[in-house]
Amino acid sequence: MHFSSRIPDGITENAIARRLRTLRAEGVELLDLTEANPARAGLAHPDETLYAALTSASSCFYEPLPRGLPATREAIVGYYAADGISVDPEHLHCTASSSEAYSMLFKLLCDAGDGVCIPQPSYPLFSWLAALDAITIQPYRLRYGSDDTWSIDMTSLEMALDNRTRAVIIVNPSNPAGNYLRSDEFRILDSLCARRGIALIIDEVFWDYPLNNGSQAGGCALRQRSAGAEGICLRFTINGLSKSLGLPQMKLGWILSEGEARTRDAALARLDIIADSYLTVSTPVMHAAATLLARRPLMQNAIRERCICNLRQAMKILGPAILPVSGGWNAVVALPENTDEEAAAEILLRTRHVYLHPGDLFDFSDGRYFVISLLPDPQLFRRAMQRLLAFLSGLE
Numbered sequence: 001m002h003f004s005s006r007i008p009d010g011i012t013e014n015a016i017a018r019r020l021r022t023l024r025a026e027g028v029e030l031l032d033l034t035e036a037n038p039a040r041a042g043l044a045h046p047d048e049t050l051y052a053a054l055t056s057a058s059s060c061f062y063e064p065l066p067r068g069l070p071a072t073r074e075a076i077v078g079y080y081a082a083d084g085i086s087v088d089p090e091h092l093h094c095t096a097s098s099s100e101a102y103s104m105l106f107k108l109l110c111d112a113g114d115g116v117c118i119p120q121p122s123y124p125l126f127s128w129l130a131a132l133d134a135i136t137i138q139p140y141r142l143r144y145g146s147d148d149t150w151s152i153d154m155t156s157l158e159m160a161l162d163n164r165t166r167a168v169i170i171v172n173p174s175n176p177a178g179n180y181l182r183s184d185e186f187r188i189l190d191s192l193c194a195r196r197g198i199a200l201i202i203d204e205v206f207w208d209y210p211l212n213n214g215s216q217a218g219g220c221a222l223r224q225r226s227a228g229a230e231g232i233c234l235r236f237t238i239n240g241l242s243k244s245l246g247l248p249q250m251k252l253g254w255i256l257s258e259g260e261a262r263t264r265d266a267a268l269a270r271l272d273i274i275a276d277s278y279l280t281v282s283t284p285v286m287h288a289a290a291t292l293l294a295r296r297p298l299m300q301n302a303i304r305e306r307c308i309c310n311l312r313q314a315m316k317i318l319g320p321a322i323l324p325v326s327g328g329w330n331a332v333v334a335l336p337e338n339t340d341e342e343a344a345a346e347i348l349l350r351t352r353h354v355y356l357h358p359g360d361l362f363d364f365s366d367g368r369y370f371v372i373s374l375l376p377d378p379q380l381f382r383r384a385m386q387r388l389l390a391f392l393s394g395l396e
Contacts, residue, residue, distance in 0.1 A: 006131045015346045020355060030349075031384035033356040033372040036329065038246035041375040043302050045247070045295065053288035061283070066276035068094025068254075068286055075290035076254055079244070082296070085228035087256055091264070093271050095253040096280040098205055099129060101238045104255065104274050106133040108267060109166040109199055116201075117160050117168040119152070121177055121362040126169070138165060141365050142177055148324045150179035154188060167199040168192075172226060173206050176332055176362055176371045178325030180210075180223030186231070193233035200235045202226035205243040206328040208300050211308055211374075223326070227256055234259040234267060241285075243329075245292055246299050252285045303329070307374035310381045314372070317385040321392060329375055332359070333388070335368040336395050344395065345370065352387040 003009075013021070023030060035041050063069060073089035080087050095101040110116065112134040118126045120139045130137045140157040142150045157168065168189065172181040181202070193200045204226055226237040240253025257264050257271065307329055314322045314331055323332045335344065341358035348354050359369030376384070 006134060014342065016342065016349060016358070019346055019349050023349070023353065028353055031354045031376075031380055031387065033354060033376065033381075033384050035373045035375050037248060038299075038303055038375060039249075041306070042377055043246055043299070043306060043375070045245075045292075045299065049291075049295065050288075053291040054284045056284070056287040059284040059287050063283070064276070064279050066272040066279070067092060068281060069283075072252075072286040072289045073254075075293050078290070079293050079296065080227055083225075085225070087228055087258075091257050091268065093255045093257070093268075093275050094281045094286060095240070095255060095275075096251045096282075098203065098238050098240050098242065098253045099125065100280060101236075101240075101253050101255045102126075102129050102201070103133055104271060105167065105199070105201055105236055106130065106135055107274050108270050110135045114164045114166045115162065117157060117165060119169065119171060119174060121174070121359065121364040122171055123175060124361050124363070135166075136164075138162070139363070139365075142174060142179065144177075144323070144367070149326075150174065150177040151182070152185050152189075154185075158192070161196060161198075165196070165198055167201050169201045169203065170226075171203045171206075173209075173223075173327035175206060175328050176330035177323075178211065178328045178330065178332075180326050181226070182222045183224040184222075186224040186226070186229065190231040190233050190235070193235075194231075198233075200226075200231075200233050201238065202235065203238045205239055207239070208244055208296075209304050209307060209329060210327045211304075211311055211325055228258075231258065232260055234263050236267075241289075241292060244300070245296060246303055247292065250285050250288070250292065252281060252289060303375070306378070309378055310374040310376070313378065313382055314374075314385055317382075317389050318392070323369075329373060331372050331374055333370040333372060333392075335370065335392070337368060339368040339395055341368050341370070344391075348388070348391050352391055354384050354387050354391070356388075 072094055073092045076092055077087055077089050115136040115138045117138045117140050119142050127137055138160040140160040141153040143153040144150050170181055173179055189200055235258045237256040241250045242248040257267050321334050323334055325331050341360050345358040357371040359371060362371055
């Protein structure tokens with residue numbers, strides 16, 4: 001039987017996955033520092049609120065509109081308006097997730113074998129999404145500077161570009177490094193992409209979670225938002241309910257298209273064809289969007305306070321091993337230079353029952369790191385930090 005080369009042969013568990021499976025089968029209590037679902041971390045919306053939002057009588061009627069229901073797009077417009085940003089509902093396409101949004105944009109912009117520039121470190125899913133759409137990834141570096149902040153290595157980015165590059169991807173703030181896009185970086189990127197005739201894709205799913213109250217270096221005063229910004233290149237902003245409301249199960253994201261009017265409108269028309277071919281977004285969640293987005297302040301404040309609380313704990317217990325982070329739900333722990341990240345993470349899991357991700361999962365180009373979620377219950381998180389401190393002391 002022939003299978004597509006988009007999915008490689010010989011996919012196997014690594015040592016961490018094997019150990020995790022064994023410990024769970026034995027019923028061992030684990031301190032999980034990989035948790036990415038707020039509901040599982042005790043930050044859930046009330047059940048009755050979700051039930052009520054999803055039981056609108058209007059949900060019984062199917063309206064196959066490629067950009068999504070007008071009321072849904074108006075609710076998304078309201079999300080931006082709450083922050084003083086004006087966007088046009090006709091420039092929005094609803095999607096079932098940010099992953100689907102990426103796939104739609106890859107189909108819009110790329111032929112098979114074309115490339116997109118992705119940051120390193122960043123989401124591990126980019127490589128899979130690109131492979132599934134038969135395109136290549138062209139990595140560029142985020143640089144950790146002497147001022148204890150991360151920034152885009154513009155030289156690395158320009159070197160990654162070639163005549164088959166179709167888009168540059170920015171994650172704002174980046175995950176897991178947690179740096180926000182700066183206004184000067186945005187201007188350089190906008191000019192670069194316009195000059196090269198390529199698109200700029202900016203993922204803002206973690207935008208609403210600045211952590212500068214965590215009292216670290218690298219504040220957010222100069223952070224540049226993509227949505228509604230003035231620019232000349234063709235630009236797409238990705239966001240959705242998964243992170244903005246802590247509702248990954250609701251499967252509602254969106255793409256905002258902006259840029260020079262003629263090019264933008266050509267992109268919108270083509271996105272209509274792609275979206276109309278799949279029509280993946282469910283009618284109930286589109287009708288629920290306005291009700292759910294009205295809960296934005298409550299949920300975001302709860303998630304932000306949890307992340308800031310845990311970041312402060314991590315800084316207090318681990319000290320300078322915690323690298324400065326400006327936004328998002330993750331933090332990065334620096335390890336001694338000669339550490340084997342994956343082996344260390346497996347030993348930590350096996351001996352101290354703390355589960356976290358090694359940095360190589362996120363394609364850090366240099367250094368040795370662990371990546372930890374800031375979402376877990378604070379008491380669990382404190383216990384994990386104390387065990388992690390004891391483990392790190394043995395590595396030095």
